[in-house]
Amino acid sequence: MSLKHAILGFLYKEPLSGYDLSKMFDGSRTSYWTATHTQIYRTLNELNESGMVYCWIIQQEQSPNKKNYHLTEKGREELFKWLKSDQGMTPIKDKFLLQMSFINILSEQEIDEVINNRIKRIKNQIDSLRCGDYYKGLKYAKNERERLLMYTALEYGVGLYEFELQWLKSCRAKLDNINRLNEYNSDSE
Amino acid sequence: MSLKHAILGFLYKEPLSGYDLSKMFDGSRTSYWTATHTQIYRTLNELNESGMVYCWIIQQEQSPNKKNYHLTEKGREELFKWLKSDQGMTPIKDKFLLQMSFINILSEQEIDEVINNRIKRIKNQIDSLRCGDYYKGLKYAKNERERLLMYTALEYGVGLYEFELQWLKSCRAKLDNINRLNEYNSDSE
């Protein structure tokens, strides 16, 4: 189960609470895994029971008390084992691509609308990744190699969306060509 | 739930059995969604109960009897509604990318091994997509537009893996540079 290892990964650098972790996995930070707080609190309990992490409670006055989770030696070993293991290919699962594979049964105008809406969304996504806090974490890198690897991981996200944008644009252009040819043919009849 | 709509999408073109559908979703055909036969048989029952599909049993002598599922008018409407709807952004979930975001804590040699193994895998993936039955379905396209859209959907898969391959190679090259610089510095001390 990947969520367990993802949590171990985040806890390696610093102790975190369930609440902290739930922000890591909310999708806005492109951590390449997602989870809700419900799942995180339960998984932390499971990790605790199996001796991978331990926690202590931090008393706070301004906000509710929090549980700070730390890696144990066993957890650290498990993390290293997982990092060296082969993850295989994760199959692509994407609602929009699924939609695109059946889109042919819609009309030209409807297809155009679906594609144009997606282009807008992807552009937004790229913008909000490039600006904002996306590259903020790089400051905390301890050395050149860590900085490079953090940067590379982030660039995968941007690069992927840029690839999809190009793919969408080329798809739209090709459809336009077909539509124009069809119009020309029906005009000359 | 996307699986329901994916099934409706496949049934639009032709009636299929649960067994046929399970082959569509087994990952080898890059349909951008996956499911096991267990899930498909259950979902077909649910679609049947909600009046989206109906089925009749085909008696066969050489092989077991099969249930052929057809779209109802209600199912067809639901499919069209879904095709025009906004699917939002599906968050990226990928075990290897997750691994890469924590890889820094391994040694140079270990990182190199993980990346090289992945490069081999991706190359294999691209080869098996380019050859084989990947583009076989194109023959059954009814017109130019359908052929183009089928081709475009397939090209997304190949393009995505090619992007990952370039990304991995550039990552490896940058790491090599850092390692060589470090060696040079420690030699000259």
Place this chain on the structure above:
DNA sequence: GGACCCATGTAAATAGTTACATGATTGC
């Protein structure tokens, strides 16, 4: 006064995987 952040959790439903079960046919 209302919304949002902090911080934890439970209950219930849905989605997805793995293992078990059957039984004939075809190919090596």
Place this chain on the structure above:
DNA sequence: GCAATCATGTAACTATTTACATGGGTCC
């Protein structure tokens, strides 16, 4: 004889989402 393909299904488990629940602090 053994594995693979065809074809359907159930049982049990694991993973994930959605809704419910609490309660103080801060900001507008």
